[in-house]
Amino acid sequence: xxxxxxGIITMVNRALIICSTYTSLAAEFNEIRRIGLMNGYTSSxxxxxIGIKLSEYRxxxxxxxxxxxxxxxxxxxxx
Numbered sequence: 001x002x003x004x005x006x007g008i009i010t011m012v013n014r015a016l017i018i019c020s021t022y023t024s025l026a027a028e029f030n031e032i033r034r035i036g037l038m039n040g041y042t043s044s045x046x047x048x049x050i051g052i053k054l055s056e057y058r059x060x061x062x063x064x065x066x067x068x069x070x071x072x073x074x075x076x077x078x079x
Contacts, residue, residue, distance in 0.1 A: 004045075
């Protein structure tokens with residue numbers, strides 16, 4: 001089952017890195033769904049993987065944003 005996840009996860013990760021707008025990301029996710037369905041994956045399997053990777057991506061970016069804000073606050077205090 002792991003090897004089946006790999007193809008979808010790779011496409012989702014690529015979309016998250018390359019797409020610069022939510023519109024293009026949504027279009028890319030739709031394309032991933034289309035490709036997955038054509039290759040015998042279920043829509044629930046594809047959507048679950050998209051959801052997991054999107055949540056991980058948002059958490060990572062949120063942590064980076066919070067870290068940057070903390071750094072800025074510390075710099076302001078030092079001045």
